[in-house]
Each structure stands twice: as structure tokens, then as C-alpha cells.
Amino acid sequence: MNLRDFASSLRRGRGPSENDLGFGSELTSGQSRLINPDGSYNILRKGASSFRPYQALVEMSWPRFFAVIISFYILVNAVFAGLFMLIGLEHLNGAQTDGTWAGDFAAAFFFSVQTFTTVGYGAVSPAGTAANILAAAGALVGLMGFALATGLFFSRFAKPKANIRFSEKATIRPYKDTGYQSFQFQIVNERNNKVINLSAKVTMSWVEKGPEGHKARRFAFLPLERDEVFLFPLNWVIVHIIDEESPLWGKDKETLQEMEPEFLALLQGFDETFAQDVHANSSYLSRDVVWGQQFERMYWPEEGYTVLDLSRLDELKGLGEA
Missing domain, CATH: 1.10.287.70 (Helix Hairpins)
Structure with missing residues (x-):
């Protein structure tokens, strides 16, 4: 099953406890990540292991x-x-x-x-x-x-490797003129090669306290405004609209921090250079989320070309700023 099929199965009604991506519900420490920003698992292996x-x-x-x-x-x-x-x-x-x-x-x-x-x-x-x-x-x-x-x-x-960079910060900001908020981050391909049929999946993880005080980690798939691009020549701002069915609905900055959330981003695309599927992962904690800001525009036309400035990936500005 590829990433798109997996995402479709999540949309068909799996509950938060079934969307754990394999991490389970017992990892409740808000001080550590499940996935590091570079895409590696934040897991330290101990005990017996095979040396290869x-x-x-x-x-x-x-x-x-x-x-x-x-x-x-x-x-x-x-x-x-x-x-x-x-x-x-x-x-x-x-x-x-x-x-x-x-x-x-x-x-x-x-x-x-x-x-x-x-x-x-x-x-x-x-x-x-x-x-x-x-x-x-x-x-x-x-x-x-x-x-x-x-x-x-x-x-x-x-060895095929996707050189896809994730923005250092994610942002929660109004979604167009709809009255809804949205969770956004952006990505860009650092290499000048073709990655096609790029799909994205975002899962939110948070810590929830039960009636007896027992903590459990919950997971929920976040539907995206657009979960696939057929060509990836520029940057891509990945957007989750915070509607009534979103686990972020009605949450402010303080409430979000109390939830100890982690937003897990998984990408899959086809690299024409290696003629193979490539993957990229990253994650955002609540401290990586800014409120009420938007990403700077990364590309513009110039002398018959479209200029893409990779250095602007992490640049943010206030809403309404030119």
C-alpha cells in the first residue's frame, strides 16, 4: 500500500488510536519527539542488536x-x-x-x-x-x-534520497476569507531534479489524560487542502483547514501547548533521476508553531524566467504585510 492508499484508508473512518503510524499510545513524554526534524526516528536502541x-x-x-x-x-x-x-x-x-x-x-x-x-x-x-x-x-x-x-x-x-527541505516553523493563520483557521508549513526541493506525483500526509499526535489520570498518546490524520501535486517545480505550502472535525478546532496557543502535540509530516514521490520512489519525513512540536504569520513568497517572474529563492523557505511575515 502506498502513501496515497494509506491516507485514503485513514479518511474512511479510523479512530485516533488507530492512526498511530506504529508508535503506539504509551509514549506520552512531551519533552521528546517521535520523529526528528531530519526525518529519523527519535529512538535510542539498546540491548541485543545485530551488527551489519x-x-x-x-x-x-x-x-x-x-x-x-x-x-x-x-x-x-x-x-x-x-x-x-x-x-x-x-x-x-x-x-x-x-x-x-x-x-x-x-x-x-x-x-x-x-x-x-x-x-x-x-x-x-x-x-x-x-x-x-x-x-x-x-x-x-x-x-x-x-x-x-x-x-x-x-x-x-x-541510494535514492529526497532532498526535500521542510520549513523550520509551521504557522496557524486564517485560511483565506473563510473564517476558518489553518495549520500550514512549506516544503521545497533543494535539488534541480524532477520529483513527480508528490503526495503528503500529516498526522497530529497529542497527549490525552483519561478519567483515571492515565495519559495516552492519541493520533489523528489531518485532511489537507491539497494532498498531492503532480509536478513539484516550486515550493508547496501544505495546508490543513481547521474545521469542526479537526483536533485543532477551538484551540488557542495555550491550549495547544498543554496538549503536547507533534505534527508528523510524511512525503512520498517519484524521483525521475533514480527512477524510484523517494520519501521524506519531518515533524513539528508546539514550540515550532507560530501564530498569525504567513510565509514569504518564494518565487516571482524575472526576465522570462521564474525565480525560486530557496533561502526564503523559513522566512515569515505578519498578516497583511507586503
Whole structure:
């Protein structure tokens, strides 16, 4: 079931307790999020877990990935350097040392680097069975290491990811001239690629106290003024109209804060670059919601083009301001 089908099933009458998106109703702490602004789950896993190095290397951040690759490179060559020192540097023809431990280690380390990378300048060569076996093993580890690193680089670059930015703030403001209020936030595609059939779903979560004082987290799907755009070339202001059926109906700023709400935004679209569906998530707490303000216009015509200013995504102004 895709996002649009799921949203349709919610509209057909599921109650607040059935719209929990998998978080359940027992998470009642208003100090923490269910979903972080970057779309990740705000969950700290503890206890038994399986270690999957390939998945971890593909999903970790780029700085951490490079740190792991460089650390592996240095560690492996340091191990081989120690083994060459163990059998004796006299088995490395042409190795130049100053007679100190540091000098011997440096000579062995850089010979290991040349073997590991298959550079082989020719100034130093192994002599004897043990040295040749170590050199062959170092070359094999190097070839396998570069093959794995190449595969990881490709997987990381080829992994589809939606670079859709959410505004830092959401706003509650009058909806046109209807007399209703509305909950609004906006999104924009940071990349200059085509994302088509983009659909949005917004769920509101809040803490509700029962008759016996027991707290439970409730969820309700928020119908949107427009829940899908076929093309996404500009920004999109996502609007929920606060009518009589909305859980926000009749709420002011103080009442909303007491509810400890979180607005969960889920997006799904088709990325033509990767020819795959992409997803983006974010959330807003009550402290992220401003009242009585509107978003600045992000685009305007100029010299035959439409200019889209991404820097205006988070800019707000008072109602009626030019």
C-alpha cells in the first residue's frame, strides 16, 4: 500500500488510536519527539542488536564513512608493517632505515602501503619465502579492500534520497476569507531534479489524560487542502483547514501547548533521476508553531524566467504585510 492508499484508508473512518503510524499510545513524554526534524526516528536502541557492517557503512554520514575507510587503511598497513618487522627488515631488499624502531616501522609501513595499493615503485622488494607470502597477502587484502570501498561508494551515491527541505516553523493563520483557521508549513526541493506525483500526509499526535489520570498518546490524520501535486517545480505550502472535525478546532496557543502535540509530516514521490520512489519525513512540536504569520513568497517572474529563492523557505511575515 502506498502513501496515497494509506491516507485514503485513514479518511474512511479510523479512530485516533488507530492512526498511530506504529508508535503506539504509551509514549506520552512531551519533552521528546517521535520523529526528528531530519526525518529519523527519535529512538535510542539498546540491548541485543545485530551488527551489519555493510548496512552501517552505507547509511552512516560521509565524514564518519571517510573516517572508517582511512582508519581501516592505516590499521591494515600498520599490522603488515609489524609483521614485516617481526620477520626482519633484512628480508626487504632496498629498505632504508636509520636503525631506530621508528625508522624501521616507517620503512615497513610504507612498503606495505606500496604493496597494498599495488603501486610498487621497485625500490624495495621482498626477499625470502616469509616476506613474499606477507607481500602477497598484503596485495590480496588491498585488492579486496579497494573493491569493497568502490562498491560502498557506488551504493552510497546510487541510494535514492529526497532532498526535500521542510520549513523550520509551521504557522496557524486564517485560511483565506473563510473564517476558518489553518495549520500550514512549506516544503521545497533543494535539488534541480524532477520529483513527480508528490503526495503528503500529516498526522497530529497529542497527549490525552483519561478519567483515571492515565495519559495516552492519541493520533489523528489531518485532511489537507491539497494532498498531492503532480509536478513539484516550486515550493508547496501544505495546508490543513481547521474545521469542526479537526483536533485543532477551538484551540488557542495555550491550549495547544498543554496538549503536547507533534505534527508528523510524511512525503512520498517519484524521483525521475533514480527512477524510484523517494520519501521524506519531518515533524513539528508546539514550540515550532507560530501564530498569525504567513510565509514569504518564494518565487516571482524575472526576465522570462521564474525565480525560486530557496533561502526564503523559513522566512515569515505578519498578516497583511507586503
